[in-house]
Amino acid sequence: MTAGLRLAVRQLRPARAGLAFGGGALASLALAPWSFWIGLPLALGAAGWLALQAATARTAMLAGWLFGLGYFAFGLSWILEPFQIDPERHAWMAPFALIFLAGGLALFWGAAFGLAVRFSTGVWRIPMLAAAWSLAELGRAYLLTGFPWAAFGQFWIDTPAVNLLPWTGPQGLALLTLAAFLPLALLRQAPAAALAPLGLAAAAVFAVPAPPQANSTGKTVRIVQPNAPQGLKWHPDHRWEFVRRAVAFSAGTPRPDLIVWPETAVPQLLNYADDTLRIISENAAGVPVLLGIQREEAGAFYNSAVLLDADGQPAAAYDKAHLVPFGEYVPFGDVMARFGIYGFASRAGAGYAAGPGPQVMDLPIGSALPLICYEAVFPQDVSAADTRPDVLVQLTNDAWFGTRSGPYQHLVQARMRALEQGLPMIRAANTGVSAMIAPDGAMLDSLPLGQAGYIDAELPAPLPPTLYSRTGDWPVFLLCLFSALAGFFCSRTLAPQS
Numbered sequence: 001m002t003a004g005l006r007l008a009v010r011q012l013r014p015a016r017a018g019l020a021f022g023g024g025a026l027a028s029l030a031l032a033p034w035s036f037w038i039g040l041p042l043a044l045g046a047a048g049w050l051a052l053q054a055a056t057a058r059t060a061m062l063a064g065w066l067f068g069l070g071y072f073a074f075g076l077s078w079i080l081e082p083f084q085i086d087p088e089r090h091a092w093m094a095p096f097a098l099i100f101l102a103g104g105l106a107l108f109w110g111a112a113f114g115l116a117v118r119f120s121t122g123v124w125r126i127p128m129l130a131a132a133w134s135l136a137e138l139g140r141a142y143l144l145t146g147f148p149w150a151a152f153g154q155f156w157i158d159t160p161a162v163n164l165l166p167w168t169g170p171q172g173l174a175l176l177t178l179a180a181f182l183p184l185a186l187l188r189q190a191p192a193a194a195l196a197p198l199g200l201a202a203a204a205v206f207a208v209p210a211p212p213q214a215n216s217t218g219k220t221v222r223i224v225q226p227n228a229p230q231g232l233k234w235h236p237d238h239r240w241e242f243v244r245r246a247v248a249f250s251a252g253t254p255r256p257d258l259i260v261w262p263e264t265a266v267p268q269l270l271n272y273a274d275d276t277l278r279i280i281s282e283n284a285a286g287v288p289v290l291l292g293i294q295r296e297e298a299g300a301f302y303n304s305a306v307l308l309d310a311d312g313q314p315a316a317a318y319d320k321a322h323l324v325p326f327g328e329y330v331p332f333g334d335v336m337a338r339f340g341i342y343g344f345a346s347r348a349g350a351g352y353a354a355g356p357g358p359q360v361m362d363l364p365i366g367s368a369l370p371l372i373c374y375e376a377v378f379p380q381d382v383s384a385a386d387t388r389p390d391v392l393v394q395l396t397n398d399a400w401f402g403t404r405s406g407p408y409q410h411l412v413q414a415r416m417r418a419l420e421q422g423l424p425m426i427r428a429a430n431t432g433v434s435a436m437i438a439p440d441g442a443m444l445d446s447l448p449l450g451q452a453g454y455i456d457a458e459l460p461a462p463l464p465p466t467l468y469s470r471t472g473d474w475p476v477f478l479l480c481l482f483s484a485l486a487g488f489f490c491s492r493t494l495a496p497q498s
Helices: 003-012 014-028 037-053 057-075 077-084 087-118 122-145 152-156 160-186 191-207 239-250 274-284 333-337 373-377 406-421 467-471 474-494
Strands: 216-225 258-260 266-269 289-297 300-308 314-319 361-363 366-372 391-396 425-429 434-437 443-447 453-460
Touching: 003 014, 003 057, 014 037, 014 057, 037 057, 037 087, 037 122, 037 152, 037 160, 057 077, 057 087, 077 087, 077 406, 087 122, 122 160, 122 474, 152 160, 152 406, 160 191, 160 406, 160 467, 160 474, 216 239, 216 425, 216 434, 239 266, 239 274, 239 453, 266 274, 274 289, 274 300, 289 391, 300 361, 300 366, 314 361, 366 373, 373 391, 373 406, 391 406, 406 425, 406 434, 406 467, 434 453, 443 453
Parallel strands: 216 258, 258 289, 266 289, 366 391, 391 425
Antiparallel strands: 216 453, 289 300, 300 314, 361 366, 425 434, 434 443
């Protein structure tokens, strides 16, 4: 430990360190499935107070890192679940994975706290922290392939605040959250300054109208949920049981316009699946089926979504482009494979290859943007298609995430993508929650977690393009950058002179 870090540890004091870690843990309860956002004023007010009290930038950095450690360790605790699929091989790695993930993500927040204290003084640390923290969240969403899971905008999915998403996107909603609650640290010394941002944020929330209700397209989509536990999904004695289950669900009447199966629903490579696809198509009675399957091409393996036409022939395919690090591929995979380290979700070799990127696919119900599992976490991926689709389609296998918090947090992010774009979303999840999501983020019909079955849901029409779908995160990034620079100069020029 360096001398500077030892000094920062001494200056932070155990009580403040506990407040930082506990405040982060309390803030994490605002995530699904708890949605305890009432604790946010206390948690973020405490974060602002810690920045005000920090003697040095290093002390502030340590406080911010501890706040992030508490938040991510509790909010992302579902990351332990994949290691329990094959516990004899992987369970020992689970605590290390959580600690390293939480500690690594917390570095973004630690940097934000350190920069806020380094480049501002006094009460100016609060607006500087809001700007720096928001920039850190943008960095977390984009750098090193990005991981925006558990972002602050996800707190507000079932509140009026979520209506801001089509205008500001998730990063803008996160900035507003920080700007509203961090100033509460000033409540004793400057009550007006502490409460005014909260009042302005509330006014902004209630000034924005809810998106209009979408019309129906008159099309019906069957969403199939076979409910295959991850430990049995690929087991030779069980895997075809789940396929037969999905086939039976696809054969039900009345006939829909499209049938959608979840990610990797067919447990064999597309290259050798002709007989399986023929059986699926025969039972679908001529209705096209969009399903998840793996495929191989030129020695590379892809996690794909394939559309079967009325004759059971692959008519279109999409290859997942945004892969999960250490889940679907391992950095330096060829080297790591020599040591027996493979991606958890990969069934072939050291990992999947990435597809070329977002691609719109023509379906019988209109043009669709396929998103495979994790890709629905990234607003920038949804906005990256060359043309605007009529509908978003997410094929996912949330069995990896267990049954406690991961599937519900994943569902929240899918609902946010629909609302941000003003597009309906068809969500087929292996173990749930499968749903038809309206362009305003509402759940029109769904199958609960852990239940096998299917729903026939009417497809809503898309709403007009939203402001956020046109601008992306650039306005929020520039606003945060400008705010940070303004905070720096105001802190230097308006601070009282000793």
